[in-house]
Amino acid sequence: MQIYGDINSGNCLKVKWVCDKLALTYDWIDIDTRKGETRTPQFLKMNGAGQVPTVELDDGRTLAQSNAIIRYLARGSTLIPHDAFTAAKMDEWLFWEQYSHEPYIAVCRFQLVYLGKDVSELDPEKVKRGYAALDRMEQHLAASRFLAGDLISLADVSLLAYTRVAHEGGFDLGRYADVRRWIGEAEAYLGLAPAR
The missing domain is CATH 1.20.1050.10 (Glutathione S-transferase Yfyf (Class Pi); Chain A, domain 2)
Structure with missing residues (x-):
């Protein structure tokens, strides 16, 4: 899994923290949003909204929006209440x-x-x-x-x-x-x- 993110962004850090807490393996790819790195054709192909974080799963599918990402990554864990x-x-x-x-x-x-x-x-x-x-x-x-x-x-x-x-x-x-x-x-x- 690859996480495209800006380490200064709380929205990106949420994803990193969940991965670290759950011991999920990932590569962090640092994206500088202020240099327009979310507006390149390659990035926009992954995430048409041009935002970080964006996660590319091992099978090539991508997911955006920090809370959707952490909801997906934490499925089955204690971070999501069973009730x-x-x-x-x-x-x-x-x-x-x-x-x-x-x-x-x-x-x-x-x-x-x-x-x-x-x-x-x-x-x-x-x-x-x-x-x-x-x-x-x-x-x-x-x-x-x-x-x-x-x-x-x-x-x-x-x-x-x-x-x-x-x-x-x-x-x-x-x-x-x-x-x-x-x-x-x-x-x-x-x-x-x-x-x-």
Whole structure:
């Protein structure tokens, strides 16, 4: 299996973390999105959306969209709850992550870290919605150890990717004790060094 990804992308790291946790064999092919490497004819043939991560399976089939990829790779593992309703709650968080979390937390981080913008230049609406996402996570994690039940699932892997570096996007994690507790537990489970 080949993973085409950008090591600076949380969406790509999710795929790497799942593979590493499940001891799946893969080759990482580093793609520089800022140099247009996802827009080459060869890449677009694999993924017409021109996005990373993209996975090419051993049989030549390709799969895109980080949460679809990790859902496929983790089938049959403990990262997907066996109970159908709990698995659906996991999926609920996966969909929410791409619609209500990543577009705000990750975009603010990209603008500060990679575009060199100042915090004062961030879109106030993106900041507001990023904090709303963190507020929702804090409220949920105050009552539940993990996002979908008592065990770590793909929901936790997916949300960890950008939440653990939300401070790089100008978000103050100091007021989120339960989110910080969860970050530490999820990082330890995945064998990750704590985010700085």
